[in-house]
Amino acid sequence: MKKQKPVPGSIFKIEIEDNRYAYGQILNFGDYAFFDYKGDGEDLNQIINSPIMFRRLVNIGGVEMGRWPIIGHLPIEREELQHTKYWLPEIGKPGFCKIIIDGKWYYDEPMEKAEGLFEGGIAAPENIEQRIRDFYSGVENKDDMIFKEFLKKFHSK
Numbered sequence: 001m002k003k004q005k006p007v008p009g010s011i012f013k014i015e016i017e018d019n020r021y022a023y024g025q026i027l028n029f030g031d032y033a034f035f036d037y038k039g040d041g042e043d044l045n046q047i048i049n050s051p052i053m054f055r056r057l058v059n060i061g062g063v064e065m066g067r068w069p070i071i072g073h074l075p076i077e078r079e080e081l082q083h084t085k086y087w088l089p090e091i092g093k094p095g096f097c098k099i100i101i102d103g104k105w106y107y108d109e110p111m112e113k114a115e116g117l118f119e120g121g122i123a124a125p126e127n128i129e130q131r132i133r134d135f136y137s138g139v140e141n142k143d144d145m146i147f148k149e150f151l152k153k154f155h156s157k
Helices: 046-048 125-137 142-156
Strands: 009-018 020-029 031-035 051-057 070-073 085-089 096-101 106-109
Touching: 009 046, 009 125, 020 046, 031 125, 051 125, 125 142
Parallel strands: none
Antiparallel strands: 009 020, 009 070, 020 031, 031 051, 085 096, 096 106
C-alpha cells in the first residue's frame, strides 16, 4: 500500500467486498464523510451528491497509509460538510469533554458546550469498513452499539 497525503476534498474508495466499493470524502482534520453510493463507475460528482451514510473521525490507517486509495478531488460544497464539530469524552473527568472545532482542540469543557455536536470517537479503518457492510446489510453495527453504551455510562456519571 502506497502512502497518500489526506487533502480536504479528496475522494477515496473502500473495498467492502470483492469488486464492491463504498466511497468517502476527506473533510478536514481527520473528519471523513461516507456516502451511500453504489454506482458501478467512479463518477465523483455523483458520489459526493449521494446521501451521507455517516461522518466519523478516522485514524491514519485508512487514507494516509494507502488502504483506501484516493480516486480524485472535488471541493467540499455541501453546507453540512463544511465544518468539523465533534466532542469526545474527557476520560476520568465526568461532566467534561474535549471539543474539536475545525481542527482546534478545547480540553476540559463542560458537557453543556457539546450540545448539538457530533459524538466523536476516532475509528480504525476496519471498524469503518464493517460499519459500511452492516449499513448495507441492514444490521446494527456492534462498534456503534458499544460506543452508545459507553456514552450512556459516561453521561450518567
